[in-house]
Amino acid sequence: MPSLFESQRAMARSIANPRASGGASPVFAGAAPRIERGLAVYRANVNAAAAKALAAAYPVILQVVGPEFFDALAREHRRAFPSTSGDLDEYGATFAAFLADFPHVSHLAYLPDLARLEWRVHEARAAADGRAWDATTIGEVASQRQDAIRITWAPGTAIVESQFPIARLWTLHQDDHEGEFTIDWSVAERALVARDGFAVTVQFLDEGEAAFLGAALDGGTLGHAATVALSRSPAFDLGRLLARAIAMNFLCGFTLEGTST
Amino acid sequence: MLSGRLFGIGLRQPHYRDVFERRPALGFVEVHSENFFQEGGASLRALERARAAYPVSLHGVGLSLGATDEMSARHLGKLQRLAERIEPALVSEHLSWGRFGGEHFNDLLPMPCTEEALAWMVDRVDLVQSALRRPILVENLSAYVQFADDAMSDTAFLAALARRTGCQVLLDINNLYVNSINFGFDPARRLDDLEAELIGEIHLAGHEASDGLLIDTHGARTCPDVWTLYALACRRYGPKPTLIEWDTALPALDVLLDEVAIAQATSAAASTSSVCEAHHA
Numbered sequence: 001m002p003s004l005f006e007s008q009r010a011m012a013r014s015i016a017n018p019r020a021s022g023g024a025s026p027v028f029a030g031a032a033p034r035i036e037r038g039l040a041v042y043r044a045n046v047n048a049a050a051a052k053a054l055a056a057a058y059p060v061i062l063q064v065v066g067p068e069f070f071d072a073l074a075r076e077h078r079r080a081f082p083s084t085s086g087d088l089d090e091y092g093a094t095f096a097a098f099l100a101d102f103p104h105v106s107h108l109a110y111l112p113d114l115a116r117l118e119w120r121v122h123e124a125r126a127a128a129d130g131r132a133w134d135a136t137t138i139g140e141v142a143s144q145r146q147d148a149i150r151i152t153w154a155p156g157t158a159i160v161e162s163q164f165p166i167a168r169l170w171t172l173h174q175d176d177h178e179g180e181f182t183i184d185w186s187v188a189e190r191a192l193v194a195r196d197g198f199a200v201t202v203q204f205l206d207e208g209e210a211a212f213l214g215a216a217l218d219g220g221t222l223g224h225a226a227t228v229a230l231s232r233s234p235a236f237d238l239g240r241l242l243a244r245a246i247a248m249n250f251l252c253g254f255t256l257e258g259t260s261t
Numbered sequence: 262m263l264s265g266r267l268f269g270i271g272l273r274q275p276h277y278r279d280v281f282e283r284r285p286a287l288g289f290v291e292v293h294s295e296n297f298f299q300e301g302g303a304s305l306r307a308l309e310r311a312r313a314a315y316p317v318s319l320h321g322v323g324l325s326l327g328a329t330d331e332m333s334a335r336h337l338g339k340l341q342r343l344a345e346r347i348e349p350a351l352v353s354e355h356l357s358w359g360r361f362g363g364e365h366f367n368d369l370l371p372m373p374c375t376e377e378a379l380a381w382m383v384d385r386v387d388l389v390q391s392a393l394r395r396p397i398l399v400e401n402l403s404a405y406v407q408f409a410d411d412a413m414s415d416t417a418f419l420a421a422l423a424r425r426t427g428c429q430v431l432l433d434i435n436n437l438y439v440n441s442i443n444f445g446f447d448p449a450r451r452l453d454d455l456e457a458e459l460i461g462e463i464h465l466a467g468h469e470a471s472d473g474l475l476i477d478t479h480g481a482r483t484c485p486d487v488w489t490l491y492a493l494a495c496r497r498y499g500p501k502p503t504l505i506e507w508d509t510a511l512p513a514l515d516v517l518l519d520e521v522a523i524a525q526a527t528s529a530a531a532s533t534s535s536v537c538e539a540h541h542a
Binding site (some may be wrong): 004006012035037155 | 321322324333339358359360365366367370377404405409474
């Protein structure tokens with residue numbers, strides 16, 4: 001009599017590998033063709049669940065490549081990177097790496113970066129809700145102490161840099177996009193992903209802003225991040241960026257040595 | 262625990278707006294636990310809104326309860342956090358496994374119904390119940406393969422599991438029916454495996470036929486044979502909280518509410534006829 005472990009191993013192998021011929025396995029009851037028919041239901045379910053989860057996390061790539069090709073990509077992705085979690089929200093972090101190596105999409109060179117952006121959007125959607133805070137307090141910090149400010153970013157805030165116009169691509173594929181559908185493929189873009197309430201926004205950043213946010217998101221102080229930004233872009237305007245961060249709710253507090261808000 | 266007179270629907274995202282605006286008279290709503298494992302965001306907010314209006318049942322599909330793989334502490338932790346947040350009336354999972362050797366199939370795979378598997382499930386259910394500090398419900402599956410060493414029916418397996426762990430049985434009448442057609446047995450007789458007090462909830466759903474098999478798609482109305490079986494279950498067990506499950510090809514909310522009305526009428530008629538039978542006995 002096979003043990004529970006052996007039964008599950010045999011079934012897992014039969015599902016993962018269609019050529020494993022589960023019909024011949026002694027763990028199943030019934031005639032071989034009937035067993036194969038049953039296993040085919042499970043194989044289809046497994047692929048469908050993975051494809052559905054991937055489509056939920058990568059709706060723009062789904063639109064870019066079309067549903068049929070996306071299903072094929074999802075199948076190949078699952079073969080290369082099987083799910084390891086019972087929470088399908090966690091499935092698909094590997095899609096960008098998969099796309100970068102998958103020869104059949106090598107002509108769509110921007111796809112891996114677009115995938116990285118979509119994954120950050122997916123994560124931001126599920127991030128903890130930001131808390132209300134009094135934004136006037138940051139203006140009240142004495143000027144000689146401002147360099148020591150360490151900003152608290154809303155959960156989910158992230159930067160994705162690319163040599164392609166990924167933020168523009170993402171924006172054009174949103175249902176609520178209004179305006180032009182043109183795209184300048186020569187533009188390298190830095191995209192900021194941020195939660196504003198329950199909505200996730202993708203915003204363009206210039207070089208100085210991206211340098212500042214990159215340093216500040218890594219935990220750098222305001223003084224350090226501003227120095228990094230100014231070294232990249234002398235025109236960097238800290239006040240304008242902070243005002244935007246406060247208005248769009250991705251700056252949600254700060255700490256100073258010895259105190260916090 | 263929910264009263265037996267309560268009827269509910271599986272609450273899915275396309276129906277949120279309708280449900281929140283119309284507030285249909287439902288005894289409870291049920292959601293898939295894993296769809297609300299986020300730390301924050303719009304989905305969780307919607308569930309909190311639903312919870313403010315109805316008792317909520319958390320129905321898990323990803324815990325891989327019966328797997329020989331170690332149980333994911335992370336998954337169980339997320340379920341625990343969600344249960345603390347939502348204070349559900351019921352928490353349920355399946356008599357199934359989904360993960361083997363680290364790979365998760367994200368599907369409900371059947372357990373061999375053996376004494377060894379039963380002992381294993383007893384330990385796993387104990388583990389979950391002590392983590393959540395509450396009894397859970399465990400549901401019978403639709404299965405597409407059977408194991409050569411099955412020593413009992415899944416309903417008898419669940420009855421033994423419930424007696425040994427204090428968990429309750431979530432009896433899915435459609436799953437019982439689908440299996441009876443796919444594997445050729447009398448589903449009515451399987452109701453004898455379970456005593457009324459072991460059953461905490463009943464599921465009803467639709468299935469579809471495909472290439473010689475009935476497939477549990479949750480994408481159609483409950484079929485007449487399943488209604489008949491449900492009526493039989495109501496007579497045997499008395500009224501039980503009953504849920505209409507619909508997951509694919511989701512119709513308008515009214516179709517689900519109509520299914521709920523049929524379930525209510527079926528359950529009411531069954532209790533009347535049980536009373537009559539008792540009088541004549």
